[in-house]
Amino acid sequence: MTHPYRDRDQRMYDEHRNLLFSVAYRILGSVADAEDAVQDAWLKWSAADRGQVSDPRAYLTRIVSNLAMDRLRSTRHRRETYVGPWLPEPILTSGDTAEAVTNAESVSMAMLVVLETLSPLERAVFVLKEVFDLSHAEIADAVERSEAAVRQAAHRAREHVRARRPRFTADRSRQREVTERFLAAATGGDINTLMELLSPDVTLWTDGGGKVRQALRPVVGAQTVAAWFAAIGTVTYQGVEPADMSAELVEINGGPGMVFTGSDRVVATVTFDFDADGHITAIHNVANPDKLRAITDGATRDVGAR
Structure with missing residues (x-):
């Protein structure tokens, strides 16, 4: 027997899975932690009252952003006591499309190293604003902060990244x-x-x-x-x-x-x-x-x- 609601939910999850991983990986710099955050987001989505969800993409982005920030806070101590330099977990990517070329810098090892120096809130706000082009209002809803707090965090993060990550690079x-x-x-x-x-x-x-x-x-x-x-x-x-x-x-x-x-x-x-x-x-x-x-x-x- 098929379950139309379950099938619909699975299709919804599959449709947005890459987006959720992309958000979580940039916030966490860890494949394993990002995949855990995506899985937890799916469990929360499965338990939610979808009748109250008008925009599944925004809802799932909010869930995974908060889960990733929570996970980043909990892993900070491990990273601070790490033996030697802590670097992000590398992934294989494909630069075949124009979109992939545009996004290459935001997922580069060098950029992820710079993002590691931001607070969890600043990192999440930077990723959602600079990479995924969400509005300040949308980000405020996603990270459960006031729009004013998000604007301040976005400004701090942008200036911090700009000072440490010049955008002049070879083709x-x-x-x-x-x-x-x-x-x-x-x-x-x-x-x-x-x-x-x-x-x-x-x-x-x-x-x-x-x-x-x-x-x-x-x-x-x-x-x-x-x-x-x-x-x-x-x-x-x-x-x-x-x-x-x-x-x-x-x-x-x-x-x-x-x-x-x-x-x-x-x-x-x-x-x-x-x-x-x-x-x-x-x-x-x-x-x-x-x-x-x-x-x-x-x-x-x-x-x-x-």
Whole structure:
């Protein structure tokens, strides 16, 4: 026997699932936490009196935004006591559509790192306003604050992000070209080419989470960072011999990145931040195995602002 209401609800959930994940992931920077928030939103939706819901999209956005903020508050202590730098959990994305290109910056590793420095309210307001283009009134309803409080939070967040995240960056074709050259130079031990591609004050952030050996502080400077990556083909990394390590160019969080695999597992991801000339200004290296599950799954995520 079919259940028309249940089927309708499931269709509604399926229709908005990508939107809910997109909101939650940008607020949380964690795939697992975002998926939990989406699942909890579904449970709340299932228990709600839909006769009182005139706009399911707005209703579900409100639920998942509040769940994500609550979850972010509860995880803050864990992140503050994390071993070494805390980086967002990387995801595979696709930049085939114009919309995906437009949204690439908002889901980049560098942007998520900046968003990590905002309060949960500021982060949620920034995401809903700047990425999903909700009005201040809609956001006030979503985060259960006054419109005046939302306007203040939006202003603070926007100024904070603007100060730490300049919007001048190289075009996507240039980014891909530099990433391809970086991959060839790193795997070939070509330190001179690596030096050419790196900004003099480039910073490398490595996230091992205490699970694998990584630098506990940022590695700064082209010479040091180039030497780090030039050694890839000569040293054993996480128990994987150089001959058994492979690297692939993929799209990660809206931009070109690299996935390193060996011994039948994903070992690490590497993503880049570029200046307007195409030089690499920052590198984010995620090696904590707990944060590589979404990459291991191989699923490409739709994180468009729909």
